[in-house]
Amino acid sequence: MADPVPxxxxxxxxxGSPAWWAARPAPAPPQRRRGRPSRSLDEILAVAxxxxxxxxxxxxxxxxxxxxxxxxxxxxxxxxxxxxxxxAHVVDRLLGQxxxxxxxxxxxxxxxxxxxxxxxxxxxxxxxxxxxxxxxLVAQLPVGPNALAIRERAIAALTRFGxxxxxxxxxxxxxxxxxVGAALTQPGSPGPAESAVIRDYxxxxxxxxxxHVVAAAEALTSAAPDDEFRAGLEIVxxxxxxxxxxxxxxxxxxx
Amino acid sequence: MADPVPxxxxxxxxxGSPAWWAARPAPAPPQRRRGRPSRSLDEILAVAxxxxxxxxxxxxxxxxxxxxxxxxxxxxxxxxxxxxxxxAHVVDRLLGQxxxxxxxxxxxxxxxxxxxxxxxxxxxxxxxxxxxxxxxLVAQLPVGPNALAIRERAIAALTRFGxxxxxxxxxxxxxxxxxVGAALTQPGSPGPAESAVIRDYxxxxxxxxxxHVVAAAEALTSAAPDDEFRAGLEIVxxxxxxxxxxxxxxxxxxx
DNA sequence: ACCTGAACACCGTTCAAGT
DNA sequence: ACCTGAACACCGTTCAAGT
Numbered sequence: 001m002a003d004p005v006p007x008x009x010x011x012x013x014x015x016g017s018p019a020w021w022a023a024r025p026a027p028a029p030p031q032r033r034r035g036r037p038s039r040s041l042d043e044i045l046a047v048a049x050x051x052x053x054x055x056x057x058x059x060x061x062x063x064x065x066x067x068x069x070x071x072x073x074x075x076x077x078x079x080x081x082x083x084x085x086x087x088a089h090v091v092d093r094l095l096g097q098x099x100x101x102x103x104x105x106x107x108x109x110x111x112x113x114x115x116x117x118x119x120x121x122x123x124x125x126x127x128x129x130x131x132x133x134x135x136x137l138v139a140q141l142p143v144g145p146n147a148l149a150i151r152e153r154a155i156a157a158l159t160r161f162g163x164x165x166x167x168x169x170x171x172x173x174x175x176x177x178x179x180v181g182a183a184l185t186q187p188g189s190p191g192p193a194e195s196a197v198i199r200d201y202x203x204x205x206x207x208x209x210x211x212h213v214v215a216a217a218e219a220l221t222s223a224a225p226d227d228e229f230r231a232g233l234e235i236v237x238x239x240x241x242x243x244x245x246x247x248x249x250x251x252x253x254x255x
Numbered sequence: 256m257a258d259p260v261p262x263x264x265x266x267x268x269x270x271g272s273p274a275w276w277a278a279r280p281a282p283a284p285p286q287r288r289r290g291r292p293s294r295s296l297d298e299i300l301a302v303a304x305x306x307x308x309x310x311x312x313x314x315x316x317x318x319x320x321x322x323x324x325x326x327x328x329x330x331x332x333x334x335x336x337x338x339x340x341x342x343a344h345v346v347d348r349l350l351g352q353x354x355x356x357x358x359x360x361x362x363x364x365x366x367x368x369x370x371x372x373x374x375x376x377x378x379x380x381x382x383x384x385x386x387x388x389x390x391x392l393v394a395q396l397p398v399g400p401n402a403l404a405i406r407e408r409a410i411a412a413l414t415r416f417g418x419x420x421x422x423x424x425x426x427x428x429x430x431x432x433x434x435v436g437a438a439l440t441q442p443g444s445p446g447p448a449e450s451a452v453i454r455d456y457x458x459x460x461x462x463x464x465x466x467h468v469v470a471a472a473e474a475l476t477s478a479a480p481d482d483e484f485r486a487g488l489e490i491v492x493x494x495x496x497x498x499x500x501x502x503x504x505x506x507x508x509x510x
Numbered sequence: 511a512c513c514t515g516a517a518c519a520c521c522g523t524t525c526a527a528g529t
Numbered sequence: 530a531c532c533t534g535a536a537c538a539c540c541g542t543t544c545a546a547g548t
Contacts, residue, residue, distance in 0.1 A: 017448050018456035061521055072533045074524075083522065138393060138439045141447035143456060148465055151475075155467040169474035173440070174433070174487040181436025184393045185428070192396035193272050201273035201398060210403055212410040219424035220406075232429040239494030316540055327514045329543075338541065 016088035016140040056132040092144030098126045099150045115157040120233050127183040171240045178236045195221045271343035271395040311387040347399030353381040354405045370412040382438040426495045433491045450476045
């Protein structure tokens with residue numbers, strides 16, 4: 001009457017999940033074996049990142065990566081339990097660079113708005129630089145060490161400027177949600193087509209069925225992607241401003 | 256000296272892309288052949304949707320679908336050029352239901368804010384009902400007939416309430432970007448883990464390294480997903496309010 | 511004309527055999 | 530101990546052969 005599924009196996013945590021990261025706090029654990037491997041973990045991740053930038057997440061495969069590294073796929077499986085684990089590491093490794101770029105843009109923000117803006121812009125430039133990484137990023141809630149460091153810095157800054165813990169968490173979450181959503185629907189990212197293609201498509205539609213879409217074809221697609229992002233970011237930042245309790249002096253700008 | 260790649264083939268447009276939809280305006284074209292097929296296109300899409308809801312986008316495959324339909328994979332390829340095309344149709348078919356639900360919630364909105372709110376909520380309930388469809392939705396910029404109808408209705412409503420074309424387009428875009436981003440990072444969607452799991456993970460972190468994340472573990476994860484969504488939606492809607500030119504009577508709420 | 515079982519190609523993963 | 534070529538399993542897609 002035993003369960004047909006062996007209960008002892010206890011389902012290993014999915015790579016990239018909180019439980020999985022909890023068991024693997026260091027992004028690049030020290031050599032697990034004697035006789036050092038021909039390539040360090042970080043070298044493998046660097047080459048994997050290059051490859052993904054070139055051929056996209058779909059085009060990426062273990063054989064291709066092994067070839068680039070002059071090794072065999074079986075060797076890759078000695079470093080990582082599988083493709084998913086490798087990709088989770090690639091994403092977190094890149095998020096480390098985001099953290100660094102945010103710190104570079106705003107080493108000492110003087111208002112919450114400034115801190116959030118630097119965060120939004122940093123994430124945005126990362127996603128522009130590595131558009132093919134986006135689909136990998138959205139396949140998980142990033143909770144690796146570098147993702148956590150970004151969260152830590154942001155919440156620390158916001159509470160320093162008087163945001164309640166509740167509002168700091170909400171502002172951070174909402175901002176990142178917008179940034180990711182914007183990157184996904186932005187023309188030029190892996191899924192969507194070029195702006196010009198979409199504009200022509202809207203223009204070519206039947207004006208009887210879709211009068212407003214045809215009329216707004218320009219407005220819907222003409223803005224440079226960066227302008228559109230900036231405008232959307234302003235909307236979100238303004239909304240966050242409004243959520244802040246009023247200051248004594250009556251100003252409404254975020255502290 | 257001819258190009259090794261046959262230039263005549265002229266790269267068929269990618270399924271789901273604007274060019275592809277342009278050539279296929281009807282979601283379910285009438286029988287292309289005599290002797291009507293055993294299953295209509297819409298029946299196939301309905302079963303495919305069920306299957307995706309059950310096993311997810313990754314688990315979905317052509318063999319499984321063929322089995323459910325008591326047919327062979329080769330037959331599916333007589334209706335669709337391939338898996339991608341089939342999925343593009345599944346997504347647009349579901350967006351038709353979103354349009355209907357938005358109209359049901361707000362048949363005659365009286366302010367722009369109300370129209371946008373109904374749109375956000377409609378999209379949100381769709382994504383909650385079909386979480387496995389989310390990864391498919393973000394793999395493309397939805398420009399099928401039903402996606403266009405939603406866009407058309409929304410922009411029509413906003414311009415009716417005095418939004419400039421520019422702001423109507425921006426408000427629509429920003430709102431959907433937020434909704435999609437929120438759904439993606441929401442615990443419980445395909446990628447992310449359960450709230451409780453993430454909360455415990457944050458709590459278990461080293462308080463020396465991540466003091467603010469540990470302290471804010473509650474705030475970052477305790478809100479019911481719906482509350483968090485509502486709060487984020489408010490932030491975006493408030494930001495849009497601010498972008499509107501002031502009314503004569505001095506009120507600041509969106510018209 | 512339409513349908514299908516069987517094959518082909520590709521890729522994640524594992525294993526038996528090398529050094 | 531460590532590495533690898535070859536195999537296995539799975540799935541998108543196509544094709545030759547049936548009715």
